[in-house]
Amino acid sequence: xxxxxxxxxxxxxxxxxPRRWDDRAAVYAYLADVVFETPDATLSEAEVxxxxxxxxxxxxxxxxxxxxxRLIKRTPxxxxxxxxxxTP
Numbered sequence: 643x644x645x646x647x648x649x650x651x652x653x654x655x656x657x658x659x660p661r662r663w664d665d666r667a668a669v670y671a672y673l674a675d676v677v678f679e680t681p682d683a684t685l686s687e688a689e690v691x692x693x694x695x696x697x698x699x700x701x702x703x704x705x706x707x708x709x710x711x712r713l714i715k716r717t718p719x720x721x722x723x724x725x726x727x728x729t730p
Contacts, residue, residue: 647672656698659707667711673697673704674713678725690723 643651647669650660656673660666677693678685685693694701705723708714716723 643672644668654697656700656704659700659703666707670704670707670711670713674708674725678714678723681725684722684724686722687720 650656650658650669656669660669673694676697677690690705691701694704698704709716712726714723715726
């Protein structure tokens, strides 16, 4: 974990979401990389939450933030999630 991102974590858990957009984007991208270990991983909502709970005090907000930031995509019914393709 890079020092820029690390300052928002205590003992490996995100304790507060950054206010600045760039910081939030970096933290949420880091968490998405940890939860979705491979670029082609497709996870159920339960799997996403199971992997995210130990990493964030408010995992639901992080999951919603991922969608808002277009870091991950999901099926219309919210049953499957995957990492959005990255653009350079």
